[in-house]
Amino acid sequence: MTPLLTYVLRLADDNLIVAQRLGELIASMPDLEEDIAVANIGLDHLGQARNFYHYASELDPDGRDEDQFAMERSEREFLNATLVEQPNGDFAQTQVRQFLLDAYQVPLYGAMTASADERLAAIAAKAVKEARYHLERSSAWVVRLGDGTPESFERVSRAVDYLWPYAGDLFHADDVEVELAESGVAVDPATIRPTFNATVAAIFATANLTVPDEAYVRSGGRTGFHTEHLGHLLPEMQSLYRAHPGATW
Amino acid sequence: MSDRVSDRVSDRVGGPVDVAALPDVATLPDEEELWAAAATVPDPEMPPLTIADLGILRSVSRDADTAVVTITPTYSGCPAVDMIEAGVVEAVSALGVDAGRIRVERVLAPAWTTDWITEDGRRKLAESGISPPRPLLIGEPAGEMPKGEVAVALTAGLPRRPMGDITCPRCGSGSVVELSHFSSTACKSLYRCESCREPFDHVKEL
Incomplete structure (x- = not known):
């Protein structure tokens, strides 16, 4: 795979996998409003994933289409960061996972609108508006839970401690990203880390939460080394397609 | 294949078909007519508004013998886009353009904004x-x-x-x-x- 195809698939996979996680929650959220919200946010991510897969299919020497990228690849071929595959857990864990992803995607897409690659710039210009709205929502929930009851504070604190090492994977750049960033195509995650850190610091301070130390990062997702959770997510997501390859509505 | 096209034209005009008389670029409706037809398509999620009212309809053009209608989605994952495309093909077909000669293109840039709602x-x-x-x-x-x-x-x-x-x-x-x-x-x-x-x-x- 060319570096550009690899990069586009990483962007696509982050969005597809988190969309699948959010989809699992439909009809299971604590109230109707959250149910609608989780479905719509998932839909935004799925739409962003499709835009990236569509581009990937044009870059792919094997000519795989959107469905083949999503449904025919195995765990080792998915290039999402380990954060997005983490289970929904309780409500706090779902919101913290979303918040960490949103705090990353807003500056990511913001910077990508200036990419030398016009397709990436166009997809990002669309996606950044959606990501901002997601961040507004997930920030509000983190504050409400952290600044809420002892129970909600306890749960959101636990979620932060659990997810923090996986959030680090979002920033674990390899040569693919660094070299593409040098040619103005990709966003070097190191350049958006300060914005991410500032967002997290501001929201956590308001939420009475402590930003964990940078002790350990569970990296590897970008090169296909995942946690056990992706291996459980994929069979469910892909079962229909694999049973009826090429089926259409 | 050409017989099938002829059959369809025959059905439409109800008379004998002269292949030379099949619609070509000269007989494609002009851009103003194409726009007017596409602009009647209602938005599936807000049917009182058309796709032109919403600013989703970006442009129409003629590419050789094909009518090209360009639309942009409101959100990346807008589920209504497929239905809008089908609506555009139906509306332009009503002008007498064979559906095989209508192409609906999606563009992402510049990104849609609510400021485009008329x-x-x-x-x-x-x-x-x-x-x-x-x-x-x-x-x-x-x-x-x-x-x-x-x-x-x-x-x-x-x-x-x-x-x-x-x-x-x-x-x-x-x-x-x-x-x-x-x-x-x-x-x-x-x-x-x-x-x-x-x-x-x-x-x-x-």
């Missing part, structure tokens, strides 16, 4: 009980932001922000509360009027 579109929204989006102002946010939105201000700089207040589309009251960030569709949020107590949809500024 005055007519805004009026139709309000008449349907849906609060139209407010115009967007380009610039930095002013004043104190409520907590929870701090991050947005920090990270995104909110390059555009809505001007003015949301009012109830039924009674005009400015005393409204947001009930839910998302409503019947991804592009709307749910509000309640504190004066007349009615809930209403608001098209989110984007």
Whole structure:
């Protein structure tokens, strides 16, 4: 795979996998409003994933289409960061996972609108508006839970401690990203880390939460080394397609 | 293959077919007619408005013997796009253009904004009980932001922000509360009027 195809698939996979996680929650959220919200946010991510897969299919020497990228690849071929595959857990864990992803995607897409690659710039210009709205929502929930009851504070604190090492994977750049960033195509995650850190610091301070130390990062997702959770997510997501390859509505 | 095309034309004009008389670029409707036809397609999620009212319809053109209609989605994952495409093909077909010679293209750039909803579109929204989006102002946010939105201000700089207040589309009251960030569709949020107590949809500024 060319570096550009690899990069586009990483962007696509982050969005597809988190969309699948959010989809699992439909009809299971604590109230109707959250149910609608989780479905719509998932839909935004799925739409962003499709835009990236569509581009990937044009870059792919094997000519795989959107469905083949999503449904025919195995765990080792998915290039999402380990954060997005983490289970929904309780409500706090779902919101913290979303918040960490949103705090990353807003500056990511913001910077990508200036990419030398016009397709990436166009997809990002669309996606950044959606990501901002997601961040507004997930920030509000983190504050409400952290600044809420002892129970909600306890749960959101636990979620932060659990997810923090996986959030680090979002920033674990390899040569693919660094070299593409040098040619103005990709966003070097190191350049958006300060914005991410500032967002997290501001929201956590308001939420009475402590930003964990940078002790350990569970990296590897970008090169296909995942946690056990992706291996459980994929069979469910892909079962229909694999049973009826090429089926259409 | 050519027989099948001839059959279809024959069905349409109800007479014998002269292959030379099959529609070509010269007989494609002009761009004004193509636009007018595409502009009648209703938005599946807000049927009082057409895709032209919403600013989803971007352009029409003629590429050799093919009519090209360009649309842009409101949101990346807008589920209505396929239905809009089918609607465009149907509307342009009604001008006598074979469906095989109609191409609907999707563009992402420049990204759709609610500022593209026409005055007519805004009026139709309000008449349907849906609060139209407010115009967007380009610039930095002013004043104190409520907590929870701090991050947005920090990270995104909110390059555009809505001007003015949301009012109830039924009674005009400015005393409204947001009930839910998302409503019947991804592009709307749910509000309640504190004066007349009615809930209403608001098209989110984007």
